[in-house]
Amino acid sequence: MRKYVIIGNCIAAAGCVEGIRSADPEGSITIVSEENHPAYCRPLISYFLDGRASLERISYRAPDFYDKAGCAVLYGKRAVAIKPDEKTVELDDGTSLPYDALCVATGSSPFVPKMEGLENVKNKFSFMTLDDAVALDKAVTKDSRVLVVGAGMIGLKCAEGLLERAASVTVVDLADRVLSSVLDSECAALIRRRLEEHGMRFYLSDSAARFDADTAYLKSGAVVGFDALVLAVGIRPNVSLVKDAGGEVDRGIVVDDRQRASLPGVYAAGDCAQTFDVSGGVSKVLAILPNAYMQGHAAGVNMAGGDEVFDKGIVMNSIGFFGMHAMTAGCYEGEVYEEKTENSIKRLYTKDNVLKGFMLVGCDERAGIYTSMIRERTPLDSVNFDILKKTATTAAFSAEQRRKKFGGVV
Amino acid sequence: MKRVYVNEEWCLGCHLCEYNCAFANSGLSDMALALKGKPIYPRIHVEEGEKISYAVSCRHCEDPLCVKSCISGALSRKDGVVRIDKDRCVGCFTCVLVCPYGALAPGETGAMLKCELCLQNAGGAPACVKGCPNRAIVFEDRGEAE
Numbered sequence: 433m434r435k436y437v438i439i440g441n442c443i444a445a446a447g448c449v450e451g452i453r454s455a456d457p458e459g460s461i462t463i464v465s466e467e468n469h470p471a472y473c474r475p476l477i478s479y480f481l482d483g484r485a486s487l488e489r490i491s492y493r494a495p496d497f498y499d500k501a502g503c504a505v506l507y508g509k510r511a512v513a514i515k516p517d518e519k520t521v522e523l524d525d526g527t528s529l530p531y532d533a534l535c536v537a538t539g540s541s542p543f544v545p546k547m548e549g550l551e552n553v554k555n556k557f558s559f560m561t562l563d564d565a566v567a568l569d570k571a572v573t574k575d576s577r578v579l580v581v582g583a584g585m586i587g588l589k590c591a592e593g594l595l596e597r598a599a600s601v602t603v604v605d606l607a608d609r610v611l612s613s614v615l616d617s618e619c620a621a622l623i624r625r626r627l628e629e630h631g632m633r634f635y636l637s638d639s640a641a642r643f644d645a646d647t648a649y650l651k652s653g654a655v656v657g658f659d660a661l662v663l664a665v666g667i668r669p670n671v672s673l674v675k676d677a678g679g680e681v682d683r684g685i686v687v688d689d690r691q692r693a694s695l696p697g698v699y700a701a702g703d704c705a706q707t708f709d710v711s712g713g714v715s716k717v718l719a720i721l722p723n724a725y726m727q728g729h730a731a732g733v734n735m736a737g738g739d740e741v742f743d744k745g746i747v748m749n750s751i752g753f754f755g756m757h758a759m760t761a762g763c764y765e766g767e768v769y770e771e772k773t774e775n776s777i778k779r780l781y782t783k784d785n786v787l788k789g790f791m792l793v794g795c796d797e798r799a800g801i802y803t804s805m806i807r808e809r810t811p812l813d814s815v816n817f818d819i820l821k822k823t824a825t826t827a828a829f830s831a832e833q834r835r836k837k838f839g840g841v842v
Numbered sequence: 843m844k845r846v847y848v849n850e851e852w853c854l855g856c857h858l859c860e861y862n863c864a865f866a867n868s869g870l871s872d873m874a875l876a877l878k879g880k881p882i883y884p885r886i887h888v889e890e891g892e893k894i895s896y897a898v899s900c901r902h903c904e905d906p907l908c909v910k911s912c913i914s915g916a917l918s919r920k921d922g923v924v925r926i927d928k929d930r931c932v933g934c935f936t937c938v939l940v941c942p943y944g945a946l947a948p949g950e951t952g953a954m955l956k957c958e959l960c961l962q963n964a965g966g967a968p969a970c971v972k973g974c975p976n977r978a979i980v981f982e983d984r985g986e987a988e
Contacts, residue, residue, distance in 0.1 A: 441905050447910075476912045479932050485914070489930055492915045722911035722940065729910070750939040796935055798944025800907075819891070824944060827891030827900065837943065838848065838898070 434459035436735055437521050437529050439511045439673065440537030441465035441719055442474055444702030444728035446492055448535045449501050449734020451740065456833040457684035461503040462529055463519065466510045469562055471496065475721060477565035481593030490562065492841065511538075514677040516695040531737035533697050534686060537728060538670035540719060544663050555646075556661040568594070571660050575599050579648055579658035581640060583610040585751055587664035591632055592753050604635040604648070604658055614749055614760045619777050619793045626756045657664040669704045669717055682706055684717040689743045691731035699735055701727035711746045711762035711788055712804050718745045744807045750796075757796045762789025762806040769821045771795075780821055785812050799823040843922040844983045846886075846959065848896045848951035853888070855895035858883035859970035859979060863899075865916055866960055866969035879963040883949040885957040886970050897970065897979055898925055900945040908946065908956075914969035916954075923961060928953040 436452055438445045441463050449461060471492040479485035498505050506523070513522040514534065521529045542558040557568045568590075572578060576598045580591045583605035591601045593837035612625070624634060635656070640648045648656045653686070669684040680686040680694035683708030683738070691699045691707075702724035706717050723745050733740035748761035756775075766783025776794030780787060780802065787805045801824040804810070820827040826834060850872075860963040861877060863884040868876035886899035902924050909917045909924060916930035917937060938944075949955040960968045971981040 473914050475934070476932060481910040481915075522894055539884075721913050722907070722936065725910045748939055749934040752933070755937050759935065761939065796938055797947070798941075799935075799939050800937075800941035801944050804938055804942035810908075813901060814906065816891075823890050825891070827894060827896075831894075834850070834896075838896070838901070 433718065434532045434736070435530055436461045436535070437531040438463045438535045438537055439521060440535075440539055440668045440702070440704075441469075441505065442471050442537065442539060442702070443469060443724040443729075444491060444495070444539075444705075445535070447725040447728025448537060448699075448701060448732035448735070449498075449503055451729040451734075451738075452736045453732075454729075455589060455733050455736035455738035459532075461501065463498075463503055463505045464509050464523065464529070465505050465507050467561060467563065468507050470495075470505070470791070471563055472561075472719035473721075475589070477559065477562055478589035480562070480565050481569055481590070482596060483675075486540075487562075487718035507833075510692065511673060514673050514679075514695070516677050516679075516698065518642050519697060531697065533736060534699065535731045536693065536698065536700040536704060537702045537724075537731075538673065538704045539666040540669045541777065542593060543666040543668045544662065544667060549639055549711055550643050551678075552645050553643050553661050555659060556663060559586050559662055559664050560667070567663065568660065570757045572598050576659040577657055578662065579656055580662040580664060581605070582650075582666070583607065583634070583636065584613060584665035584666070585611065585749065586667070587662065588627070588753070590662050590664060591749070591798050592627070593632060595632055596708070600633065601631070602633040602635065602658070604638055604650060604656070605638060606637070606639045608637045610634070610636070611751070611758065615791060616658050616779075617760060617801045619758060619779070619791050620773075622775065622793045623753060623756060623758055626725050626745070626754055630754050640835065667703070667719070669706075669719070671704055674700065676700065682715070686715070687727075690734045690739070690742045691727055691742060692734065699731040701731040704759070707742060709746060709763075710744055710809070716747075718747055720747065720749060722748070746803075747804055748803060756794055757792075757808075759792045761797050761799075761803045762787070764789050764791070782812060782817075786810065789811065799842075800824075844959075844981050845902055845981050845986070846897045846899055846957065846978055847982060848898070848973060849978050849980070850894050850896035852974050852976050853894075854978070855888055855890055856975065857888050858973055858975060859897045860888065862969040862973035863957075866965045867955075867963050869945050871964070882910075882952070883947075883955055885945075887944075887947075898943055898945060899970065901943055902957075902959070907940040907942070911936050911940045914935050923959055924956065925958050925962070926954055928955075 476485040510524040616731035675681040703719040730740040730742040769780040771778040779791045781789045816828040864882040870876040931953040
């Protein structure tokens with residue numbers, strides 16, 4: 433009977449369990465879960481803050497998921513070392529777990545840059561875990577002034593979650609726009625406007641020069657008082673276990689298209705892993721939930737002796753605020769096709785006869801048709817792109833492509 | 843298992859399937875009461891090209907990207923049918939972002955709607971198939987696995 437160990441217990445781990453069980457119903461699975469929760473929908477922690485997701489509903493799988501899959505979950509335990517020669521994982525309580533195949537699904541951690549006086553702030557929070565959200569939920573009242581440092585997805589979703597239950601929410605970011613990693617200035621301006629209409633305040637192209645207990649002094653000279661401070665500047669993949677064991681690590685843990693790391697019997701999946709980005713043609717950390725699941729599943733199948741590749745990874749995001757959705761995918765290279773209205777922007781990027789990427793704000797209908805074209809690298813001369821660029825429709829595909837799509841099982 | 847397929851040569855582009863779908867999922871027994879003068883939220887839509895039209899609904903993929911991508915655990919696949927738990931859906935649109943067929947769209951509440959083959963509503967068999975005047979939409983087994 434094979435012994436499987438998974439370090440981490442979130443989406444990639446759940447995918448890994450389901451992958452292993454699709455190929456091996458017998459082997460033993462042990463999950464090392466530093467967090468004291470069953471796998472939960474991490475992006476929903478902001479929905480927990482505004483009440484749209486309860487603690488019960490936030491679980492990623494049914495309560496009997498681990499029992500049914502025959503997994504032992506070690507809650508509250510931390511892996512401190514991988515010993516690749518002995519094929520064991522060492523835990524913080526001194527236990528040693530032997531493995532035949534190991535999946536490292538350790539995710540990422542908040543990165544907090546040095547900021548003067550930060551140590552004086554008592555009420556400060558990260559926003560990565562359910563425990564972070566629960567702590568923030570307890571700390572924020574209707575009289576609280578909240579300051580969020582970071583206008584990326586984590587910072588903005590946290591700010592949104594608190595907006596209607598706090599006295600004020602202010603967001604500061606070094607970038608000149610919100611969601612700067614995925615949106616350009618014009619797209620970001622639409623989202624920012626929507627958030628401002630709902631009362632969120634921004635200091636962009638700005639940063640905290642120093643803090644005292646309840647005040648941030650910004651570079652611009654602005655002074656922002658707060659009762660709770662959320663630090664959402666960035667994240668770093670948790671790679672140290674593999675790095676310390678001598679495995680190859682770049683930004684993330686380097687894996688091949690079967691999620692195999694450079695150490696024998698060791699796999700990695702999710703936010704800690706670095707995989708190939710089909711649209712950009714480079715290896716990078718594709719830290720989004722769908723990829724975490726798919727990578728975890730592929731790792732699990734391969735760990736159990738099956739064969740599954742993860743070779744269609746792209747960066748993509750869907751994020752919405754107060755009814756306005758921004759969808760992005762791929763990379764923004766090549767020629768641009770653009771449509772704009774007062775409340776929407778559509779930008780499609782094409783190069784070398786394929787769709788490379790898109791930004792869609794306020795116009796999301798059937799966007800998956802575009803996403804699949806990026807993922808599948810559909811040649812543009814095989815479709816009627818003059819129609820497709822205006823409307824995402826499969827009717828602009830050839831009769832043969834439609835027959836393949838709709839004629840049988842997919 | 844049986845799935846919904848469309849013969850695009852026979853589709854008239856009449857959009858009746860959209861109305862039948864919205865009605866079947868309305869929970870009401872009178873079609874006029876359910877649909878008249880209201881925005882409708884069908885789980886099937888007619889695609890129209892230069893010389894063709896055909897209806898598209900969920901393909902119930904064996905390896906569904908929407909289920910793998912769902913951030914709230916609302917989408918699942920059981921007995922070959924991809925289902926959505928509308929109480930768990932938070933309306934993030936990630937499934938819209940990944941579905942290659944454009945088969946999901948938000949409903950009145952913001953939760954996503956998709957074809958569940960009328961298994962969940964009073965119809966018990968796909969209303970789009972029953973009501974198609976030219977029998978362009980069929981519900982049949984083409985031999986694929988569960």
